[in-house]
Amino acid sequence: MGFFSKHKTNSRSHGGPEADAWFHFTGIKKYFNSYTLAGRMNCVLATYRGIALIFLDFKLRSKKTPAVKAT
Template sequence: MAGPETDAQFHFTGRMNCVLATCRGIALIVLYI
């Protein structure tokens, strides 16, 4: 379960979540300005 491929996928999905959250925050800021 803790193989290298699952670890890489976990980091990839985590990074995608960060990117999506950042884009969502920027979109909210743009909407409210």
Template sequence: MTGPESDGHFQLTGMEKHLNSNTFKSSMKCVLTTYGSIALLVFFFMLRPTKIPAVKAT
């Protein structure tokens, strides 16, 4: 029996349901998630406050 009913590995659950690469839309979601994660890391390191040097006591 071949058909979608007997093919158990296509029953995706959890995040696999949204981020699989079987369709164009799901592939696009993977790319956008990757680019978004990279952009968040870049903005985090660009916008974090710099360390203020300690003032030496004289």
């Protein structure tokens, strides 16, 4: 049966909300995976947050340490 068929044969092949139910993850894989849209979004957001934290760490550390004066 092709794409234009009137009969729905398999919910996994058609995508949509039914396709997300096919993957039963537990633990951290439930939130960070590459199979579901929410899982991919969580991976991207975690990456952006990590980069922002590293940037802020370097920025705040540079303000706290005074420059050494060479005389």
